[in-house]
Amino acid sequence: MADRYLSFTGTAPGRFLTRRLGLPQPAPLRRWSPGQPELDGETLLLTAGESGLDLSFLPVKDASDRPAAVVLDATGVRGVPDLAEVHAALHPVVRSVAASGRVIVLGAPPAADDHHQAAAQQALEGFTRSLGKEIGRGRTVNLVRLTDARAAESTLRFLLSAKSAYVSGQVIGVGPGTGRVSPPDDPARPLAGRTALVTGGARGIGEAVAETLARDGARVVVLDVPGAEADARRVAGRLGGTALALDITAADAGARIAAALPDGLDVLVHNAGITRDRRLVNMPADRWSSVLDVNLAAVLRTTDALLAAGTLRSGGRIVATASIAGLAGNAGQTNYGASKAGIAGLVRSLAPRALAEHGVTVNAVAPGFIETRMTAAVPLLIREAGRRMTSLGQGGLPVDVAETTAWLAHPASGAVNGQVVRVCGQSLLGA
Numbered sequence: 001m002a003d004r005y006l007s008f009t010g011t012a013p014g015r016f017l018t019r020r021l022g023l024p025q026p027a028p029l030r031r032w033s034p035g036q037p038e039l040d041g042e043t044l045l046l047t048a049g050e051s052g053l054d055l056s057f058l059p060v061k062d063a064s065d066r067p068a069a070v071v072l073d074a075t076g077v078r079g080v081p082d083l084a085e086v087h088a089a090l091h092p093v094v095r096s097v098a099a100s101g102r103v104i105v106l107g108a109p110p111a112a113d114d115h116h117q118a119a120a121q122q123a124l125e126g127f128t129r130s131l132g133k134e135i136g137r138g139r140t141v142n143l144v145r146l147t148d149a150r151a152a153e154s155t156l157r158f159l160l161s162a163k164s165a166y167v168s169g170q171v172i173g174v175g176p177g178t179g180r181v182s183p184p185d186d187p188a189r190p191l192a193g194r195t196a197l198v199t200g201g202a203r204g205i206g207e208a209v210a211e212t213l214a215r216d217g218a219r220v221v222v223l224d225v226p227g228a229e230a231d232a233r234r235v236a237g238r239l240g241g242t243a244l245a246l247d248i249t250a251a252d253a254g255a256r257i258a259a260a261l262p263d264g265l266d267v268l269v270h271n272a273g274i275t276r277d278r279r280l281v282n283m284p285a286d287r288w289s290s291v292l293d294v295n296l297a298a299v300l301r302t303t304d305a306l307l308a309a310g311t312l313r314s315g316g317r318i319v320a321t322a323s324i325a326g327l328a329g330n331a332g333q334t335n336y337g338a339s340k341a342g343i344a345g346l347v348r349s350l351a352p353r354a355l356a357e358h359g360v361t362v363n364a365v366a367p368g369f370i371e372t373r374m375t376a377a378v379p380l381l382i383r384e385a386g387r388r389m390t391s392l393g394q395g396g397l398p399v400d401v402a403e404t405t406a407w408l409a410h411p412a413s414g415a416v417n418g419q420v421v422r423v424c425g426q427s428l429l430g431a
Helices: 004-009 012-021 080-090 115-134 150-159 204-215 226-239 253-260 285-308 324-328 334-358 380-388 398-409
Strands: 043-049 069-076 102-107 140-145 171-173 195-199 219-224 242-245 265-270 312-321 361-367 420-423
Touching (some): 080 115, 102 115, 115 140, 204 219, 219 226, 226 242, 265 285, 312 334, 324 420, 361 398
Parallel strands (some): 043 069, 195 219
16 A cells, blocks of 8 residues: 555655644655666774774765765764764764665674773664664664674674664674675575575565575565465466475474475474454464464474475575564564564574584564555554654555565675564664
8 A cells, every 4th residue: 555645745745744744755766677677875983992804895985965875884983082083974964865775883892891892892882873863854763783894794794774664773693603604696696596484485575585586586485375276376387486285383384394405494484473463462372372372382393393304405594584573562462472582482483503513594584564465454643653653754665674684694694694674664662
């Protein structure tokens, strides 16, 4: 469903009226497209505190009148006095960042043995999230905590691109590199030669994920329930992939997936999910259990089965779908919120073991209000609240979740592990 308010605010009468009434004025977001893949403008590099990071691989400049992006290296911030340098660096340039531009703050992990450094680095989190809520004009602000700039290359390129249009106010941890990753033969198709399985891939967000992974070169297997087999075959046929019809909650689902992929799997996207909303006092047991079984138990079972069978190859990626409903809570969704919070727990616990034992990373995306057929059926006032209660003042699109998934699936994203990344336009709920 079209966002008519967003369209209205783009007109002269709309701008005048919303300004006079103090209403939100969301800006149209600049997203990736084949004809315009990059943001327009230069990237400005600034520094606060002493830093030894080598960011020469990024196309940055020391000066720009109207940058498309600003990268502030604050990894050397070690105390409160250094925070003054953060203000001094960004204060003069924030206003000049182009519409739909990017601000990225680079921080270091808070030190366990230096409470001054830990306090200053934690301060960057509050600073980044606050700036994201005030910067406006479709611009995003994110914090990346890192120790190895080269290991963060895929993350920085994603956040500096038009593909990250609906990711803002996030704190993303990037671990040390796990060895040199050879650049893909075709940078536009980094997943070439890899196989990706997308559950719930026949429609909505799952279909967008399948499309984006196929665009990046993956051979996509579209999995959905038998009742959606025709749609799964349609999507798979269009993308040059294959369809797999099965009930993901079946006890033997993992074994059947493994049998269908004898040559192995590189990217596993757990997207399938359902809602059965009702307040807890009115929720029968079957509505509770069905949501927990599809959204959480099936993810646990199939992940365990595919790892045990060796179906997921070394260098593989698991990307699960959480939700801000699980991170912040939502009335009428105790079952859904529990299932999605469980996904976050799964990711944080399994990630280090899966990497150590199988060479596989485990991360999650947590969508906020995304414009789908499901949200189009939400009552008007609730739908409008979901759209406007974000720093970007609008709902996201399925492709926003898909682009974030593709970044986590990238062969060069091996240092990103155990992360739950919100794709919510910096929702004002719990963000």
